[in-house]
Amino acid sequence: MNDFDEELDRRLDAIRQQGLYRELRRVDTPQSPRVEIRGKEFLNFSSNDYLGLANHPALIEAALRAVERFGAGAGASRLICGSLAPHHDLEEALAAFKGSEAALTFATGYGAAIGTIPALVGKADIVILDKLVHASLVDAARLSGAKLRVFAHNDLNDLEAILRWADQRGANAPAGRRPRTLIVTETVFSMDGDFAPLPEFVQLKEKFGAWLMVDEAHATGIFGARGRGLVEHRGLAGRVEIQMGTLGKAVGAAGGYICGTRALINYLVNRARSFIFSTAPVPAGVAAAKAGIGLIQSEEGAARRYQLWARVEQFKSGLASDGSLLPAAASAIIPLIIGDEIAALKLAAALSEQYLYVPAIRYPPVARGQARLRVTMTAAHAADEVARLLAAWPQIKSQL
Numbered sequence: 001m002n003d004f005d006e007e008l009d010r011r012l013d014a015i016r017q018q019g020l021y022r023e024l025r026r027v028d029t030p031q032s033p034r035v036e037i038r039g040k041e042f043l044n045f046s047s048n049d050y051l052g053l054a055n056h057p058a059l060i061e062a063a064l065r066a067v068e069r070f071g072a073g074a075g076a077s078r079l080i081c082g083s084l085a086p087h088h089d090l091e092e093a094l095a096a097f098k099g100s101e102a103a104l105t106f107a108t109g110y111g112a113a114i115g116t117i118p119a120l121v122g123k124a125d126i127v128i129l130d131k132l133v134h135a136s137l138v139d140a141a142r143l144s145g146a147k148l149r150v151f152a153h154n155d156l157n158d159l160e161a162i163l164r165w166a167d168q169r170g171a172n173a174p175a176g177r178r179p180r181t182l183i184v185t186e187t188v189f190s191m192d193g194d195f196a197p198l199p200e201f202v203q204l205k206e207k208f209g210a211w212l213m214v215d216e217a218h219a220t221g222i223f224g225a226r227g228r229g230l231v232e233h234r235g236l237a238g239r240v241e242i243q244m245g246t247l248g249k250a251v252g253a254a255g256g257y258i259c260g261t262r263a264l265i266n267y268l269v270n271r272a273r274s275f276i277f278s279t280a281p282v283p284a285g286v287a288a289a290k291a292g293i294g295l296i297q298s299e300e301g302a303a304r305r306y307q308l309w310a311r312v313e314q315f316k317s318g319l320a321s322d323g324s325l326l327p328a329a330a331s332a333i334i335p336l337i338i339g340d341e342i343a344a345l346k347l348a349a350a351l352s353e354q355y356l357y358v359p360a361i362r363y364p365p366v367a368r369g370q371a372r373l374r375v376t377m378t379a380a381h382a383a384d385e386v387a388r389l390l391a392a393w394p395q396i397k398s399q400l
């Protein structure tokens with residue numbers, strides 16, 4: 001073996017020793033509550049497909065029709081070879097859904113973050129992040145070159161103190177372009193499932209003339225009237241500069257989006273590098289996402305949300321004797337906080353032996369010593385499937 005592989009093997013050993021090693025598990029069926037892994041059927045409690053749309057006939061049908069009409073590939077980036085109709089249809093649907101003037105889609109939510117933040121702010125500016133925001137937002141903020149500040153999770157006093165500092169700094173800035181401050185948060189947090197105090201954030205950012213970007217990755221489709229997310233639900237769509245999200249979770253397809261004013265979208269088309277220098281998403285995925293957005297707003301979407309909350313309630317009340325592990329907030333993400341990485345891995349392995357697929361989430365998505373089993377419910381789960389997870393839990397936990 002050459003020196004390169006030896007070096008990498010040493011690094012992998014170090015990762016293993018910390019209980020942080022990961023490997024891919026091949027699944028031979030579509031994403032749904034039951035998946036086949038190595039010829040065995042597992043109950044799947046790991047997916048962000050909250051409404052069970054990833055394998056829904058309406059999305060499959062939309063994808064097939066798009067392939068027939070527009071082909072398999074997208075050809076190039078949308079600025080180079082022309083921007084296919086399905087992308088425009090999706091963006092119009094998204095803007096209407098989110099109550100914004102316009103929308104722009106990216107290949108992934110990660111790409112939306114990485115393209116947008118560095119387009120908007122640079123060296124002279126400040127980005128203020130909630131301590132628990134997703135890696136895509138952290139990476140994007142770092143890439144922008146702006147000065148970074150982190151406030152304690154959902155802590156308005158901490159945020160205000162940083163805004164005051166930024167304001168002071170702006171007042172002392174040399175003449176030229178006014179330094180900008182961008183606040184970045186999620187509405188529903190991805191690993192804890194709790195909510196940001198959005199109206200208070202909006203008040204604060206207005207008081208200090210800062211900009212606000214919110215990531216609704218885990219809210220779109222499941223919270224707010226007709227699943228429009230928390231920004232729209234709170235009537236704040238016109239007061240949040242940048243609404244971001246993914247089309248890969250409740251929407252059931254793949255891709256990322258930014259919603260905002262026409263000026264924001266025109267600007268991103270000119271300046272967001274992950275949009276400009278990347279091949280457009282394929283027609284099938286885009287058409288599936290548009291079908292997902294439509295379904296979310298329909299009666300069936302409402303019924304699926306009802307079903308989702310019924311399963312969440314079933315699981316949480318079934319675990320009530322283990323209340324210490326449960327978060328206070330209600331979302332489709334139910335983290336059971338274990339702490340130690342190796343212990344979390346052992347629990348996940350024990351569940352796996354009973355054909356229950358629940359991932360052990362470990363650093364870096366969460367802090368070291370904050371490892372957890374992250375149970376996600378979907379509208380597609382049946383009551384007896386949730387009951388199977390509940391039945392296995394006491395015995396598994398006794399192995400702790």
Ligand SMILES: *Cc1c(COP(=O)(O)O)cnc(C)c1O
Pocket residue numbers: 108109110111134136186190215217218245246247248254255256
């Ligand atoms: C999943 C996720 C993203 C990334 O979206 P993808 O479409 O999966 O790239 C961004 N932000 C948050 C909070 C997420 O949970």
